[in-house]
């Protein structure tokens with residue numbers, strides 16, 4: 444990836460690109476949309492999948508101290524009594540219209556926001572959880588909630604995982620899934636919606652080692668975003684003040700990203716202490732303590748929770764990757780997405796629609812598709828086709844020209860530098876794999892050569 448100076452990108456440009464190229468559409472758009480709900484289109488679904496895969500690979504696949512889980516969205520209603528959500532979210536809530544902090548109205552002395560002095564909304568008894576009924580009878584006894592966080596599914600399965608995996612402390616459980624919050628205010632595109640996806644780790648540790656693990660996870664998670672291409676200067680850590688802490692948290696730090704509307708939370712890392720397991724023990728009557736075979740002690744583990752949003756990550760990756768550069772007499776819009784996040788890895792572009800060329804290009808396309816998401820595009824000039832791929836972040840284009848029919852070679856063109864190499868078609872797959880894994884374009888395979896850097900006609 445090339446170094447670029449950070450550019451301040453307008454949200455409208457991101458929204459427009461997402462709409463135009465099929466990343467993200469308003470939900471049920473033909474009916475006028477549904478407030479703060481979004482549909483991920485053909486490219487958006489790939490981006491989202493790649494983000495989730497990258498997270499899962501880092502926190503589950505490549506570690507031996509975290510296992511995965513996929514708990515159901517609807518849970519026993521007692522879960523929410525134990526977690527504090529049922530009780531905690533029925534306060535008369537007001538929200539500051541400018542900084543969006545929420546307050547209990549009876550805590551406000553002067554009727555304005557204690558942090559920024561802004562105007563607040565009218566107080567209302569509000570529970571953020573969506574409520575529905577299970578089964579055919581709509582009565583109090585059959586009320587269930589859509590989970591407002593994935594975390595509780597992990598806590599209630601703590602003993603199941605300990606018993607079936609024989610994991611020993613410290614260890615974690617990771618989960619990706621939908622969460623629902625009837626947010627008072629929504630907005631800023633996919634930043635705050637009422638249906639969203641979370642990627643959460645609950646990491647169980649021995650009390651006394653929690654501070655160390657809290658610091659460890661802050662570092663780990665920050666590095667994850669940087670490794671996937673987010674500029675470090677666009678990330679910052681923000682430690683919560685005591686009065687800001689959620690009811691369960693001993694300590695919390697947010698990883699904030701410099702979104703177009705300003706710094707805002709991308710991920711929260713909390714030290715939840717023993718709150719959750721103590722509460723679920725109390726409400727379920729089941730012992731959720733842990734037996735340490737070495738010290739022969741029983742205790743309730745402390746929990747460190749890195750909690751990230753898939754949608755907010757997608758927005759941050761898109762904003763950070765967005766770039767515009769002058770090219771000839773137009774602006775080249777491109778997404779410098781990390782190759783592992785790019786929705787399409789390679790585009791196969793035959794120089795013309797002549798039969799022989801198309802046959803060869805289609806054969807290459809079919810072969811590469813077995814490994815990656817690949818586009819085939821033969822419409823309009825080669826320059827236009829390159830621009831289309833740049834705009835959706837495709838790292839490499841493979842061009843098949845007339846000479847390819849004779850010398851069985853093709854050209855690889857790199858998105859960020861527009862540099863090109865020419866190489867034998869038999870080396871294509873292996874070479875693309877190496878380049879997608881980060882190898883320099885100019886490390887040439889046998890028979891490969893640096894190709895002329897052509898003017899890319901628009």
Ligand code: ATP
Pocket residue numbers: 592624626633634635636637638639640641708709710711750751752753754755756
């Ligand atoms: P905020 O203060 O922005 O409302 P939060 O502190 O309530 O967020 P957490 O409960 O810590 O959020 O949730 C963990 C993560 O889940 C957040 O960092 C964010 O990435 C994501 N998330 C939470 N609420 C939403 C939402 N309404 N829309 C999209 N993502 C969300």
